[in-house]
Amino acid sequence: MLDMKKICKTYNMGGEPVHALQDVDFYMDEGEFVAIIGPSGSGKSTLMNVIGCLDVPTSGTYELDGKMVAQMSQDQQATIRNEKIGFIFQNFNLLPKLTAIENVELPLLYRGAGAKERHDRAMEALDKVGLSGRAKHKPMELSGGQQQRVAIARALAGNPPILLADEPIGNLDSRSGREVTELIHDLHQQGHTIILITHNNAQAEEADRKVRIQDGFIVSDEKVIR
């Protein structure tokens, strides 16, 4: 499903090479729920960017859903992001001028889907997160928890094989956070493959598997025992 081998990412910062990822091997099966945990500066964000095809690794191979995606052009990466990855961001990243349903339709729009198909699938996704009644609302008219649920609906709309959640409850109060966490669990139960990026150990415990990253190395990779 997702297979990374010997992934390295080196930045050049003021002439000094910074090794953000060093020989990272990472593997995931379909239907898994994996948490990637690490403090800031650990290379966690870089790993997320590589997994999410927002960034290309300096070296190594990366196979995603049967496709080699490590060395791709920006436009090819855009297609992969559109079809294979559903992003859920810490700060929701909804477009404020669009309504909830228009936001959810976006990935389908860039895929070239027709108006009716877009609307139907977006409604379906909103229904999954329990917000079909708020389709015509703008993000500003929704609570933080609702906004994050709209963002999850957007991630679901394109029906990607992987959901990539970057600190999804980091900006939410504990009650909304709970709701969103439950929703993610529900999605996992329904068979979605989920990667959760967090710096919070308690949240990481929610997942099936916990991958700890530090100084660009994966330092531990263990099943969560409940």
Add this chain to the structure above:
Amino acid sequence: MKLGQSFRLGINGITSNKLRSFLTMLGIIIGVAAVIVLVSLATGTTSSITESISSMGSNLLTVNIMGRGNIGTLTEDEMEDWKLIDGVEKIAPIVSGSAEVKAGTETATASLIGSSADYLDMNQLTLAQGRTVADMDVESRQMVAVIGSEIAETLYEGENPVGQNMKITGSNFTVIGVLESEGSSSTGSSDTRLIMPYTTAQRLLRNGNIRQVSVQVASSEQVESVKTALENLLYEKYQDEDLFNIFDQTEILETLEETTATMSLLVGGIAGISLIVGGIGIMNIMLVSVTERTREIGIRKAIGAKKRHILTQFLVEAVVLSCTGGLIGIAFGIAITKIVGALVPSLSGAVSIPVVIVSFGFSLAIGVVFGVYPANQAAGLNPIEALRYQ
């Protein structure tokens, strides 16, 4: 993603910041309106001048003698010789000046023209009443005159002018005819003209010299050959080509058209510069917009927008902006042209359609040209950095 959706996005982008969009468009609006108004008025006026000149007949040659003193004099014998040139149909010497005309207590200022019997015909003037100057009048220096309708109106309001007396610089004259009213045209009105035998005019103005002669050529094909023949004759006499010149109407028309073409070009150039300034305004605001919407671009890219999606979105926005400005400018331009045309009678209010099309095309092109750079900037943003942008 289809173009229709790009359009909707572009229009969304514009309506979400109406004041700013309007101010941005203002440059284009003013530029396009200025182009349309100025060029329409210039070409409209030119065509009305051209029309009135060509209505005088394009087979007319005007011979001007510039010599000093008696060197400049053309004699009647010489003019008789000209009539022998193949193609010459009519000849009318012209002695001109201006004069105060009095009848009873009324006074009028007239542009005095001394000429021969053919003058009216050659200048396509028609009589409303009476008769024109005859050869007999020329020979015997009769104190008679044909007057323009405006003079007739001033001097003899409500009366029949024909047969009435008037005084021109102290001499008694008899009115023999009245010209048909022409109304004012850009080449001057015939309504204030006063036409008398040139022999009479020479005496009245104490100026024996004939310095201007109108020559009517039978057909336009012969204009060139007659002109050459006259040039030869005059050169023989004066031995200096700077002492005379011969104008034909087509030459005047050409000069006029050249002048107005240059004028239109200048006016169009100035207006074009304002369009470019407007384009820079659009580029500026689009660059600001790209910066402001960096995050939006990042989100769109993360979700799967390709370079060309972002490029089209911003390019369409710039083009919609400039074309909307163009259309508003066209509306303003047409309105202003019509209003000016209605208020100023000597200017034509006809809108030049090619200019409307060209200026719209220009505003479209400006949207593309000045939109490409910002749109390209937007499309080239790195999604990670764009997402991180606050």
